[in-house]
Amino acid sequence: MDIEAEVVTLNDGLDYVILDEIMAHSNVYVYLSNTEDPRNFCVRKKLQNSAGSLLIGLDDENEFNMAMKLYFDKNGKGE
């Protein structure tokens, strides 16, 4: 069965499907999976500025760990 999904192209020129968006600490974290290789999973955060909406990399490892925990807390409970 087909479902509708959203795809965005990141810096590496590859398309990533959007798996989830989670708001925390005033940031919106966007979780993405490479459409060609599901092992290639990554996170960006949204930044709204005068030029429009951007997806930017995380600051450091602490933010990455926190983003991973947010995703696991939200999506792991129902498994």
Next chain:
Amino acid sequence: MADRTWDSINRSVINGGPISDVSDYKMMAGKSSKELLDEALDQRHREFIGGNQFRDIQKVFNRENELNLSDEEIFMRHIGLSSKDASTSNAYVDMARINSIGSDKVVTDERKKVKTDKKTMEVYKKTALFVAGVAAVCALVFSGLSVSNALETYNLAKNTIGYQSVDENTHRTEDNKGYWYDTDSIASDIVSSNDYDDNIYGAYYKIDSNGANVFGTMNDIIAKSSDYTDFTDYLRDHGLLKDDGTIDINKYEAQASMALKEHMENNTGERTR
């Protein structure tokens, strides 16, 4: 032995009993990795409400190091996977970490709608969940210091007047599903003691942990309790804005929690009520 869990292992550590043997691994292998990951995260949550210290788990890992196993091998054994799986999962997490961190990673958020197979989407989500679970638990297990710091910060923040003045039950909506903060009352409480910065941090900590509109509420509280126009103005005065003028909230949290700790250590008793 069948009901052996993280808690029972912790008790063994605390009581000086055996902490790891073949039966432990058999018990662990009987559970799904998801169940064990959940247990580890639940353990961490209990720590925040005064349960066992997470570092007791760290002790288990430290003792098992005597068997000359790598941290990764020990961890993966605990979640019922082989060392080969450990290499694979670490590679996934490393790839996710590398692909996620960095100021050079900027693109315009331009999305396209596509049709995809539901099963394919499930594969994406399950892989992501596995990577996130391993990354989250590894971060907790192998960084006992940061977990301890988080617990310490919570224990200090909850004793500030600022934290105690924030009460989501003061003003409930008619259906009792929502609430709003009485920022006049919070501001009044905050200025009632000399520890203004600590109280501001305590209030921030509580509002943030409630998942509320932290910046909007803090703007009100700051404006009503000081000469600063809003939270940004307050943070600017404390050198806590980024070069682009936005709030450096990570730096604020680190600096404010450190200052609170120092104040509490130097002046225990007077800053609590």
